[in-house]
Each structure stands twice: as structure tokens, then as C-alpha cells.
Amino acid sequence: MPSSKRQWLWFLINIVILAGIFTLVQYMIATRMLNQYYQINLASMCINIILAVSLNLINGFTGQLSLGHAGFMAVGAYVAAVCTKSMDLSFIPAIIAGSLAAALAGLIIGVPTLRLRGDYLAIATLGFGEIIRVILQNIEEVGGPAGIVGIERLTTWPYLFLATVITIIVIQNLINSSYGRAIISVREDEVAAEMMGVNTTWYKVMAFMIGAGFAGLAGALFAHYFYIIKPDTFNFLKSFDILVMVVLGGLGSTTGAILAAIFITVLTAYLQAFPAIRMIIYAMILILVMIYRPQGLLGNKELTRKTFSRFWGGSA
Amino acid sequence: MRMKRCVAVLVLALFAMGMVAGCEQKAPNQATPAPQAGEILVGLNCELSGGVASYGTNAANGAKLAIDEINAKGGVLGKQLKVLERDSQSKTDEAMNVSADLVSKGIVAQIGPLVSGAVAACTPVMNENKVPLIAPAATAPGATVDEKTGETFPYIFRACFLDSDQGVRMAEYAYDTLNMKTAAIYGSNSDDYAKGLAKYFKEAFEAKGGKIVAQEGYVSGDKDFKATLTKIKAAQPEFIYVPGYYQEVSILIKQARELGITVPMGGGDGWDSPDMITVAGAEALNNTYFTNHYSVQDPKPEIANFVKAYEQKYSKTPDSFAALGYDSAYLLAEAIKAADSADPVKVAEALAKTKDFPGITGTMTFNEKHNPVKSIVVIEFKDGKLVSH
Amino acid sequence: MVEFLQQMVNGLSLGAIYALIALGYTMVYGIILLINFAHGDIMMVGAYVGFFSITMLGSNVFVALLFAMLACAALGVLIEKIAYKPLRNSTRLAALITAIGASLFLEYVTIFFLTPQQRVFPAEAFPMHQYQIMGLYISNKDIFIVVLAVILMIMLQYIVKRTRAGKAMRAVSLDREAAMLMGISVDKTISFTFALGSALAAAAGVLIGLYYGTINPLMGIIPGLKAFVAAVLGGIGIIPGAMVGGFLMGILETMVSGYGSSMYRDAVAFGVLILILLIKPTGIFGRNDSEKV
Structure with a gap:
């Protein structure tokens, strides 16, 4: 919570800015200034931001490379879709159920695998992500490989906006708390952290679970926006998509992840007719960023008021 | 360091090439908005x-x-x-x-x-x-x-x-015309299309008194069907129904013949592609039939x-x-x-x-469900040619 | 019984392909501790080189194999120089992400230039003969694939154990610094390893084309992952382990499809991987040694 007068002021300004963005977009949708095509991309953007910020918690802040994020998204999408479609639950409980189910999946997968290190962990999470997909393919009640068709479109701009803002605030506050410092200490030097009395396994599992839960949230929103979900949508290439955003933005920078998610969504929309070029650009981003800036474009820095004021040379 | 610079130049060149090629193709697509008067x-x-x-x-x-x-x-x-x-x-x-x-x-x-x-x-x-x-x-x-x-x-x-008509037509053809009493189904599990065909074929075939001795599925993108085919072979069906798309079906039929499965096989309009013959080969396709919308040889x-x-x-x-x-x-x-x-x-x-x-x-003529009422052709592969029945 | 033996035959031919790809994974991991994600895609490039040399140059299968192996050996070395070498001293995660990038790059550059359509491998290149032995159906392709795989593996084993280059490879893998001090050129040795591994992958690519009849730009992803699992199963970094792991993997998958459901085949592959990682991360043939701090 803000303490000084000045901080209060900034807090209020932030609220006003957010409310402004929200109202402006809502107005543009209501007056049909944003046609359906832009609306779809706007939805993808919000969903991508949630995915990138949540994966960044695992990959960037905790330093555990997970390649199974799409699997958790799938869990959230399926559970939420089943809730609204078969169990006639309303949307908010369905979103919550989807997120919790994904967090639970994160816990179940995290406990055994997070003992592994580095690339072994990466491969194990990739394997688990694929197993989730294959299991979904084999459940006839959710349509098997053909997936669930005809999900009601319940995801609207207010939900998308709110979910995105909540994700960012929760993860940002977590990182700035004492938990966050423990999590970052795991990334910096696991052995040293352990020596200092940090229960590294517990912090790794917790970060993994929270990240998975938000991926589930993104999945629930996705399912109720795009009418259709099928297991193939959530294969490991989807996980790589999210990884590209995190790597591009900077491993360990929330603002970086947000900017990268926005950039990648716009790029995808612009190159819609040329998927090959998009993927070639992805590949180059991964290689070049790793060779020249292994910490990502923003590194672990955040883009804040200070960055801007320094840029403009004034004092804020 | 020189290495790095070389790499950067190379990558940039490729990147630029991609963008230019992309823009070239993009132009005709993008330049067409706003319907003009005429x-x-x-x-x-x-x-x-x-x-x-x-x-x-x-x-x-x-x-x-x-x-x-x-x-x-x-x-x-x-x-x-x-x-x-x-x-x-x-x-x-x-x-x-x-x-x-x-x-x-x-x-x-x-x-x-x-x-x-x-x-x-x-x-x-x-x-x-x-x-x-x-x-x-x-x-x-x-x-x-x-x-x-x-x-x-x-x-x-x-x-x-509709798939329902298509599956029923093949069941009739297999049971009545080819006189097959037992059948196995090995279709794609990846889409509603193939799953629908399998369902309607099964219902119609069983309603006629036929017996389904095995039912298996594959996922789109699969390339190795031999294990499941060996299993189906052991069930000794007289006919195998393979609803799915040509990419997998062509390989599947080829592997079935390689395993000595000589029984007739059937499928739906997803088989209709020239790739069927180039991948599976004319010989393997002999004795296979599929339901289709029209026949090229119609006079x-x-x-x-x-x-x-x-x-x-x-x-x-x-x-x-x-x-x-x-x-x-x-x-x-x-x-x-x-x-x-x-x-x-x-x-x-x-x-x-x-x-x-x-x-x-x-x-x-559209019925109240916006479906046209029309006929279905059964086409046989014979030495690499399509023969309609 | 006949059915079981037939499934073994099916499993062995599939396993031979996995084994060939797994060898490359294992060698690269053994020497620079990198999971070379692009390995499956090098196999895909090999399949295309084989395809074009048969269709455009009209060469026979063996010449096509040779072309594919040479081209991919060069490609493997090139990828190592461009993408992996600059990262040799950074974290393993950075190298892994780069490898994912290299993989995507190969796939989509191929799609860009050659379209995503599948291509039909000319059947005339390798006329099929069918043999029926005691109720078992075996084609000359099955025999060719297994025999060729075994020959290539024996050659590899010879190179690694009996030649100077092989000795250098083992030395670098054991201790890079010490090898360098003994006058071994680490760069050359790593290049040589990539060349060998990629050549084997190319051979696997051409074999897949011959065996299944179609190739496409994304064909390397799944066999690549499966082969990686095979390499881990046998003990990553250990050459005989990759061979055994490959064959085991092929047989296991076939048995799951044959006696269980083909729909669970992929889950079983990854399940095995996770079990191995959790129970004995060093694999069947691996020694247990703890990670150094």
C-alpha cells in the first residue's frame, strides 16, 4: 500500500490511466469503431500478456525453464469449458475452477520434476505438457482429438482487462515481497540460497503453481472467446510461442514480458497470411537474443516512471 | 568477434530477404479493401x-x-x-x-x-x-x-x-454389393468428420446383421500404422473401413498391403486426392472403394x-x-x-x-436444414484408375 | 505368437530409425552437454536432400544417402558455428533456447522455400519385395533399414573407439580443459562430432522417406523428440546406450499400439522419459555421479 503523499498521488494516477484505457476501448467496441478483427486480436493480446507474465514468473524470476506452459493453459481451458457447457456454471466460477485446476496440475507436476535441474527439467516439463495433451485426446467426454465445439462466447473486454490487470498486479506484488526475494535467490544461486536457509523446493513449487494457475486463467478466457478448443491447440509449439515472448522481453522483467506479448500479437496479426515468415522471425529472435543479449531485451530491468523520466531528462 | 559480426550480417540479410519476399506476396492481398461501385x-x-x-x-x-x-x-x-x-x-x-x-x-x-x-x-x-x-x-x-x-x-x-448418408452408403455397399459380413474400422480420431463416418458406418453395418470385429483409431500426422494393422489382421475382418483424410490413409493402405492384408477397404470423400495413388501405389489400392460427390468420368x-x-x-x-x-x-x-x-x-x-x-x-434443393438432397457415388480404385459404380 | 513376432519386426524397423537419430543427440550431449533440439530438423533436411537427389538428379538410393549425409554433416557444422559456439561459455539454458530457435528456423525456412505440402518419395527408387516366412510378412525395406542402421552404428563405434578423431572426441567429452592442454583442438573435435551426428540423422531422414513414402517440413519434430527420449533411456552421452534405447523405444511403442491403444502411444513415450529422469536420470547404461557444485 502507498505510504507517502507522493506515492498516493501516483497510485491514483495509475488508477485513472487504467480506467481511461478501459473506458476508451469499451467505447470503441460499443460504437463499433473496433471491428471484429481488431477485437479478436485485442483478446489474443490480453491472453498472451497473461501467459507471458505468468511464464516469466517461472522461467525468468525463478530460473526454472518450463516448456509445458501450454499444458496448463489446456487444463484451464478444458475445465472452464466443461463447467459452463456441461455443468451450467456461470462464467466467473468456471474461470476460478479452471485456474485452480491448472494450479493443482502445476503442483502435481511440480513436486516430482522440480528436483531436476536445467535442461532435464525443461525436457520433463515438455513431456508433461505433451502427456496432458494426449490424455485430453483420449477423453471422449470432451470430444477426444476433435475437442469441444460450441463453447459460448462469455469472454468480453471487461473480463479480459480485469484478468490481465489482476495477473500483473498479483505477480508483481509477489515478486516485490519477501517471497519474491526468496524466489530470485533460487535463480541466482540455488546452493547458496539453500545454505542461507531458503527452502528452495518449496519456493520453486510455489512459483510453478502460481504460474500454472494464471496459465489456466488464460486458457479459460481463450476457450470462452474462440468457441472451440482442441488438444492440438495446446501442443509444445504453443509453449514455445510463450517462451519466445518471455525471452524477447527479458527473463525476469514483467514489463518486458508485457511489451513482448503485445509485439508478438501484432506481428502475428500482421503476418497472418505468411505464417512461415512469422516463425522464421521467432527463430531469429530466439537465436539473436540469446547470442547478443542472453538476458533478453530489457534484461531483468523494469520499464518504470524513472526510465521514462530519465529518457525525457525531466524530473517526475 | 569477427565471427559474431559475420553472423549478424548473415542473419540480417536473411531477415531482409524474408521481409521483401513477404511484402511482394502481400501486396495483391492487402490492396483490395472497400468494395467499389461496380x-x-x-x-x-x-x-x-x-x-x-x-x-x-x-x-x-x-x-x-x-x-x-x-x-x-x-x-x-x-x-x-x-x-x-x-x-x-x-x-x-x-x-x-x-x-x-x-x-x-x-x-x-x-x-x-x-x-x-x-x-x-x-x-x-x-x-x-x-x-x-x-x-x-x-x-x-x-x-x-x-x-x-x-x-x-x-x-x-x-x-x-452428409456424413450420415456417406457412412450408410458404404455400409450398404460393403454388405449388399461386396457381400462382406464382418468388418473392422480403423479411422482418424482427430476430427468429427472421420468419427462421424465411423459411427454411421458401424450403426448401418450392424443394423444389417454385419459384425464389427475391431475398432481402432489413429491421430492425424501418424505415419506408422503397422502395429495396429497387425492387431486388426489378427481379428480377421472381411472388410476394413478407413474413414479419414488422404495424407494418412494413403500410407495406411500401403502398410496394410505390406503386412499381407488383402481384404477390400473402404472410405469416404476424404480419400479423393491424386496423392492416394502416388503414395500408396496402384497395386495396393486395388480392391478399395470410397464414397464421393461426383465422378470425373461422368459423360x-x-x-x-x-x-x-x-x-x-x-x-x-x-x-x-x-x-x-x-x-x-x-x-x-x-x-x-x-x-x-x-x-x-x-x-x-x-x-x-x-x-x-x-x-x-x-x-x-435445400431442405429446412440448409442441406442439399443429392446422390452419392461409390468409386473403386482399379489399377490406378477411378471407376465409378 | 505370429502376431507377437510380427509386432517385433514392426518395432525393430521403427527402432532402427529412432536409434540412428538418438546417436546424434547422445554424441552432441556427451561432448558439449547441449540438447540439440534442431537434430530432428537436420534429419528432415536430410530427407529433402535425398528426395531431390533422387527426383532431380535421378541418383539411386545409396548415392542419395551419401549426398544427404554429406550435406547434413556440413549443415550440422554450420549450425554449431553460428548458433552454439558463441554460447559455449554461457548458461546451458541459453544454449537450449538457441537450439529451439535453430529448430524452428530450419523448419520454417524449409516451409518458406518448399511450401508446407508433403512430398511423395518416389517408390521406384527402392522397389519393394515382400517375403513371407512362417506367416511373418517382412519386406526388403524392413531388412534394409535395420541392416543399414546396424552397419552405420558399427562404423560409428569404430570411429569413436579406434581412430585418433574418436579418441579426441572422448577426451574432450571427459574434460575439455585437459584435452585442450594436451594439444587437442576442441573446436575441430566439436565440429567433427556435429558432422558425424548430423550425417547419421540424414541417413535416418532418407530411410524415413523410403519407408513411409512421404516427407514434409515438420516431419522431424516428433521422431526427434522420441529419439531424444530413446537417448535418455539408454543413458545420454553413451553411444551403445542410444542404440539400445532406440530399439527399445521402437519396440515399446509398437507393443503399446499393438496390445493397448495407439492413442496412448505418445503419452507412453513421454511417461518413460519422466520415469527415467526421476528414478535413474543417467539412464540404463549410465553411471551414477552427483552434480558438482
Whole structure:
């Protein structure tokens, strides 16, 4: 919570800015200034931001490379879709159920695998992500490989906006708390952290679970926006998509992840007719960023008021 | 350090090359918005790349041929039809994106996608924006009907028969004509299309007194079917029904013959592709049958003319998807004429009233579910040739 | 019984392909501790080189194999120089992400230039003969694939154990610094390893084309992952382990499809991987040694 007068002021300004963005977009949708095509991309953007910020918690802040994020998204999408479609639950409980189910999946997968290190962990999470997909393919009640068709479109701009803002605030506050410092200490030097009395396994599992839960949230929103979900949508290439955003933005920078998610969504929309070029650009981003800036474009820095004021040379 | 610089230059060069190539191809696509006074925009949302590219490409070719013919004869209502073509990459979510894009450009109607699942993804977009969609080949029964309420979608139409009819036809053919009493089913589990065919085949075959001795599934993209085929062989079926798409089915049949499975096999219109013969080989395909929309060898003059015109333009033989794409475009043109307007809502109303429309793939009259009532051909592969029954 | 033996035959031919790909994974991991994600895609490039040399140059299968192996050996070395070498001293995660990038790059550059359509491998290149032995159906392709795989593996084993280059490879893998001090050129040795591994992958690519009849730009992903699992199963970094792991993997998958459900085949592959990682991360043939701090 803000303490000084000045901080209060900034807090209020932030609220006003957010409310402004929200109202402006809502107005543009209501007056049909944003046609359906832009609306779809706007939805993808919000969903991508949630995915990138949540994966960044695992990959960037905790330093555990997970390649199974799409699997958790799938869990959230399926559970939420089943809730609204078969169990006639309303949307908010369905979103919550989807997120919790994904967090639970994160816990179940995290406990055994997070003992592994580095690339072994990466491969194990990739394997688990694929197993989730294959299991979904084999459940006839959710349509098997053909997936669930005809999900009601319940995801609207207010939900998308709110979910995105909540994700960012929760993860940002977590990182700035004492938990966050423990999590970052795991990334910096696991052995040293352990020596200092940090229960590294517990912090790794917790970060993994929270990240998975938000991926589930993104999945629930996705399912109720795009009418259709099928297991193939959530294969490991989807996980790589999210990884590209995190790597591009900077491993360990929330603002970086947000900017990268926005950039990648716009790029995808612009190159819609040329998927090959998009993927070639992805590949180059991964290689070049790793060779020249292994910490990502923003590194672990955040883009804040200070960055801007320094840029403009004034004092804020 | 020099190494690094070399790499950077190389990568940048490649990048620039990609962008330039991309822009070159992009130009004709992007420069077409805003319908002009003398034009009516028709959206083509087909699978031009990806898993079922053969269907989408051929249907789009068929539709473009029809539209060229219509325009050459002076267009519709004194206006030329202009095609806006987009690729859905054989992905359902991409199909929906493309639909939204096309609709926002002001099209009168959309032709495509081909695959039932992709049509289902586009359906809400079309219904919300009140623009009709003609699906050339979406054979899933649910494509035109809201399965929850049983109501017909007002803006979704199709130019083909249904999976239910197709599965039943093959069951009849196998049981009555080929005199097979036991059958195995080994179909794709990846899509509603193949699962629907398997279901209706099974029901009809069992209702006749036949026995299904084994039922297995594969996932699209599979390449090794030998293990499951060996298992099916042990069940000793007299007939194997393989509903699915040509990419997997062609390899599957080849491997079945390699394992000494000589029994007849059957499938649906997903088999209709020249790749069947090039991949499986003429010999392996002997004694296999599939249900289809039309036969290239039909001597009727309108079919012969179509085949000739198509071969002239694209230098290949039109498969049934080309014929269905062609029919879809003519269906649309007729509806615009009947409505005497290029307003999508009026065109949809006129489409629903289509009666005795003479298509290449049969005479069409839409029933209350926007399904044309038409006949099904059974085609046999014989030494690499298609023989219709 | 006949059915079981037939499934073994099916499993062995599939396993031979996995084994060939797994060898490359294992060698690269053994020497620079990198999971070379692009390995499956090098196999894909090999399949295309084989395809074009048969269709455009009209060469026979063996010449096509040779072309593919040479081209991919060069490609493997090139990828190592461009993408992996600059990262040799950074974290393993950075190298892994780069490898994912290299993989995507190969796939989509191929799609860009050659379209995503599948290509039909000319059947005439390798006329099929069918043999029926005691109710078992075996084709000359099955025999060719297994025999060729075994020959290539024996050659590899010879190179690694009996030649100077092989000795250098083992030395670098054991201790890079010490090897360098003994006058071994680490760069050359790593290049040589990539060349060998990529050549084997190319051979696997051409074999897949011959065996299944179609190739496409994304064909390397799944066999690549499966082969990686096979390498881990046998003990990553250990050459005989990759061979055994490959064959085991092929047989296991076939048995799951044959006696269970083919729909669970992929889950079983990854399940095995996770079990191995959790129970004995060093694999069947691996020694247990703990990670140094």
C-alpha cells in the first residue's frame, strides 16, 4: 500500500490511466469503431500478456525453464469449458475452477520434476505438457482429438482487462515481497540460497503453481472467446510461442514480458497470411537474443516512471 | 568477434530477404479493401496450406473458375464478382480469424472452409455479422444446425451431402454389393468428420446383421500404422473401413498391403486426392472403394465441359472438391440474382429458397436444414484408375 | 505368437530409425552437454536432400544417402558455428533456447522455400519385395533399414573407439580443459562430432522417406523428440546406450499400439522419459555421479 503523499498521488494516477484505457476501448467496441478483427486480436493480446507474465514468473524470476506452459493453459481451458457447457456454471466460477485446476496440475507436476535441474527439467516439463495433451485426446467426454465445439462466447473486454490487470498486479506484488526475494535467490544461486536457509523446493513449487494457475486463467478466457478448443491447440509449439515472448522481453522483467506479448500479437496479426515468415522471425529472435543479449531485451530491468523520466531528462 | 559480426550480417540479410519476399506476396492481398461501385466482393476462406491443403486449393480453384466464367458472361446484376482469398492454414482458429477479417472487408458471402471443424469455428462470426457462408464440403451433420437447440443456423449453407448418408452408403455397399459380413474400422480420431463416418458406418453395418470385429483409431500426422494393422489382421475382418483424410490413409493402405492384408477397404470423400495413388501405389489400392460427390468420368455434357475447362486452366484433373467449390460459387451467383441484391441478409434468404439448382455434383434443393438432397457415388480404385459404380 | 513376432519386426524397423537419430543427440550431449533440439530438423533436411537427389538428379538410393549425409554433416557444422559456439561459455539454458530457435528456423525456412505440402518419395527408387516366412510378412525395406542402421552404428563405434578423431572426441567429452592442454583442438573435435551426428540423422531422414513414402517440413519434430527420449533411456552421452534405447523405444511403442491403444502411444513415450529422469536420470547404461557444485 502507498505510504507517502507522493506515492498516493501516483497510485491514483495509475488508477485513472487504467480506467481511461478501459473506458476508451469499451467505447470503441460499443460504437463499433473496433471491428471484429481488431477485437479478436485485442483478446489474443490480453491472453498472451497473461501467459507471458505468468511464464516469466517461472522461467525468468525463478530460473526454472518450463516448456509445458501450454499444458496448463489446456487444463484451464478444458475445465472452464466443461463447467459452463456441461455443468451450467456461470462464467466467473468456471474461470476460478479452471485456474485452480491448472494450479493443482502445476503442483502435481511440480513436486516430482522440480528436483531436476536445467535442461532435464525443461525436457520433463515438455513431456508433461505433451502427456496432458494426449490424455485430453483420449477423453471422449470432451470430444477426444476433435475437442469441444460450441463453447459460448462469455469472454468480453471487461473480463479480459480485469484478468490481465489482476495477473500483473498479483505477480508483481509477489515478486516485490519477501517471497519474491526468496524466489530470485533460487535463480541466482540455488546452493547458496539453500545454505542461507531458503527452502528452495518449496519456493520453486510455489512459483510453478502460481504460474500454472494464471496459465489456466488464460486458457479459460481463450476457450470462452474462440468457441472451440482442441488438444492440438495446446501442443509444445504453443509453449514455445510463450517462451519466445518471455525471452524477447527479458527473463525476469514483467514489463518486458508485457511489451513482448503485445509485439508478438501484432506481428502475428500482421503476418497472418505468411505464417512461415512469422516463425522464421521467432527463430531469429530466439537465436539473436540469446547470442547478443542472453538476458533478453530489457534484461531483468523494469520499464518504470524513472526510465521514462530519465529518457525525457525531466524530473517526475 | 569477427565471427559474431559475420553472423549478424548473415542473419540480417536473411531477415531482409524474408521481409521483401513477404511484402511482394502481400501486396495483391492487402490492396483490395472497400468494395467499389461496380464490384461484389466474395470471400474465399480455404485451406491453402497445411494438413488438408489439397482440398482447400482445389475448391478455391473450382470457385475461381466459376467466378471467371460468371464475370466473362457479364457478372451478376451488372456487376463483376471480385474474389478476396485468404488462407486458413488448415487450422480452426485461423479459419475464424480469416472469417472476421473477410467480413470486416464487406464481402457478400464466404465460400469455405472445407473441413467441418473449421466451418464450426467460423459459424458464430458469420451468424453475428449476418453474412452467409457456403461450405463446399463440410459433411458433418451438425455443421448447419445448432446441436443444442436443434435450430438451423440462418447463415450457414452447404453444397454437399452428409456424413450420415456417406457412412450408410458404404455400409450398404460393403454388405449388399461386396457381400462382406464382418468388418473392422480403423479411422482418424482427430476430427468429427472421420468419427462421424465411423459411427454411421458401424450403426448401418450392424443394423444389417454385419459384425464389427475391431475398432481402432489413429491421430492425424501418424505415419506408422503397422502395429495396429497387425492387431486388426489378427481379428480377421472381411472388410476394413478407413474413414479419414488422404495424407494418412494413403500410407495406411500401403502398410496394410505390406503386412499381407488383402481384404477390400473402404472410405469416404476424404480419400479423393491424386496423392492416394502416388503414395500408396496402384497395386495396393486395388480392391478399395470410397464414397464421393461426383465422378470425373461422368459423360454428362455439363460435367465434361467443367472437367475440360478446369484442366485447361489448372492443368490437372478436378477432384470432387474442385467440383464442389465450382458449384458453391454458382449457387451464390444464383442466389444474388434471385435476391436481386448484394445485401448479405437478402442473399442468405434467397440461398435458403434454392430449388432444383443444376450443379456438377447433382441437382440441389435445400431442405429446412440448409442441406442439399443429392446422390452419392461409390468409386473403386482399379489399377490406378477411378471407376465409378 | 505370429502376431507377437510380427509386432517385433514392426518395432525393430521403427527402432532402427529412432536409434540412428538418438546417436546424434547422445554424441552432441556427451561432448558439449547441449540438447540439440534442431537434430530432428537436420534429419528432415536430410530427407529433402535425398528426395531431390533422387527426383532431380535421378541418383539411386545409396548415392542419395551419401549426398544427404554429406550435406547434413556440413549443415550440422554450420549450425554449431553460428548458433552454439558463441554460447559455449554461457548458461546451458541459453544454449537450449538457441537450439529451439535453430529448430524452428530450419523448419520454417524449409516451409518458406518448399511450401508446407508433403512430398511423395518416389517408390521406384527402392522397389519393394515382400517375403513371407512362417506367416511373418517382412519386406526388403524392413531388412534394409535395420541392416543399414546396424552397419552405420558399427562404423560409428569404430570411429569413436579406434581412430585418433574418436579418441579426441572422448577426451574432450571427459574434460575439455585437459584435452585442450594436451594439444587437442576442441573446436575441430566439436565440429567433427556435429558432422558425424548430423550425417547419421540424414541417413535416418532418407530411410524415413523410403519407408513411409512421404516427407514434409515438420516431419522431424516428433521422431526427434522420441529419439531424444530413446537417448535418455539408454543413458545420454553413451553411444551403445542410444542404440539400445532406440530399439527399445521402437519396440515399446509398437507393443503399446499393438496390445493397448495407439492413442496412448505418445503419452507412453513421454511417461518413460519422466520415469527415467526421476528414478535413474543417467539412464540404463549410465553411471551414477552427483552434480558438482
